[in-house]
Amino acid sequence: MLSDLSGWAIAAVTVLGVLSVASGIAVFVVDSMARATFALLGSFLAVAGVLLALDLVYLAVVTALMMTIEMAIMVVFMLMFMMNPAGLMPMTMVHNARGSAVLGAGAFVVLVLGIWLIDWPTRDVSRPPDSTRQLGEAIMGSHMLVMLLIGIALFATILAGTVLATARGRYDRFGSGLDAQQPADPVPGGLPR
Amino acid sequence: MTSELVLQLLLTVAAALVGVGLYGALSQQSIVMVMMGLELVLGGVLLAGGAAWFFLAPELPDAQMLVVVALVVMAVEMAMGFAVTIAIYRARQVDMVDMATDLSG
Numbered sequence: 001m002l003s004d005l006s007g008w009a010i011a012a013v014t015v016l017g018v019l020s021v022a023s024g025i026a027v028f029v030v031d032s033m034a035r036a037t038f039a040l041l042g043s044f045l046a047v048a049g050v051l052l053a054l055d056l057v058y059l060a061v062v063t064a065l066m067m068t069i070e071m072a073i074m075v076v077f078m079l080m081f082m083m084n085p086a087g088l089m090p091m092t093m094v095h096n097a098r099g100s101a102v103l104g105a106g107a108f109v110v111l112v113l114g115i116w117l118i119d120w121p122t123r124d125v126s127r128p129p130d131s132t133r134q135l136g137e138a139i140m141g142s143h144m145l146v147m148l149l150i151g152i153a154l155f156a157t158i159l160a161g162t163v164l165a166t167a168r169g170r171y172d173r174f175g176s177g178l179d180a181q182q183p184a185d186p187v188p189g190g191l192p193r
Numbered sequence: 194m195t196s197e198l199v200l201q202l203l204l205t206v207a208a209a210l211v212g213v214g215l216y217g218a219l220s221q222q223s224i225v226m227v228m229m230g231l232e233l234v235l236g237g238v239l240l241a242g243g244a245a246w247f248f249l250a251p252e253l254p255d256a257q258m259l260v261v262v263a264l265v266v267m268a269v270e271m272a273m274g275f276a277v278t279i280a281i282y283r284a285r286q287v288d289m290v291d292m293a294t295d296l297s298g
Binding site: 033094128 | 195196197199201202203205206207208209210211212213214215216217219220221223224225226228229230232233236239240243244246247248249250252254255257258260261262264267268271272273275276278279280282283288289291
């Protein structure tokens with residue numbers, strides 16, 4: 001069965017696929033941490049482009065928007081926490097590079113063997129006229145449980161992230177037994193318990 | 194090109210992303226760079242999910258749901274990773290995984 005993708009779409013998917021892998025490799029090759037972040041963004045935008053060519057318009061747009069914002073935040077974290085954010089001097093910060101490369105290449109080889117040895121099913125499939133509508137109806141219908149669990153997980157993430165990132169919690173203010181009469185605030189006047 | 198060949202090529206690209214990401218997550222010392230490796234692995238999952246939907250089962254929404262779940266996992270990983278990075282740096286100025294081996298057996 002000939003592919004449902006047009007010749008242009010196949011060419012675009014091929015170029016974007018190569019671009020995504022090349023950008024992914026560049027993440028761990030370039031010296032500058034800011035450049036590494038933008039290389040990762042390039043990789044994700046290429047993946048979003050492939051999704052777009054595969055008719056998954058909504059997921060492609062969500063991926064592109066989410067990753068652009070995420071990488072913009074990540075650049076800030078890179079500048080805060082990395083000792084060489086601008087890459088002004090060449091440096092590598094790796095441990096067990098050889099073992100990691102063997103494991104990464106091994107995972108790739110195992111996956112590729114499976115991909116090329118499996119006899120993939122070829123059948124005449126009926127495409128939905130609108131993939132976004134199909135996803136929306138699944139979220140609000142047959143796959144609602146997935147969305148319920150996702151919602152709970154995201155809410156738990158908000159709480160846990162806030163708790164972890166808070167500089168001074170109630171134990172810092174009222175002691176380990178929470179029994180201090182006055183909160184130990186750097187500037188007095190904080191709210192009592 | 195047959196659709197099977199295009200599917201296999203796309204899955205190979207996804208496998209390459211997983212392999213590169215695995216290398217990065219295992220080899221990098223900076224906590225933020227480890228997170229970038231994990232993101233690359235999840236990028237491979239996104240690509241494979243999209244390809245599986247288009248070529249194998251476009252009449253079902255399951256592969257699209259898998260992509261949505263992978264996107265959510267990315268967001269959760271990023272948020273919790275940054276929160277842990279801030280917490281451990283604030284507690285004792287640790288910004289590399291080699292300095293945070295408290296749980297190593």
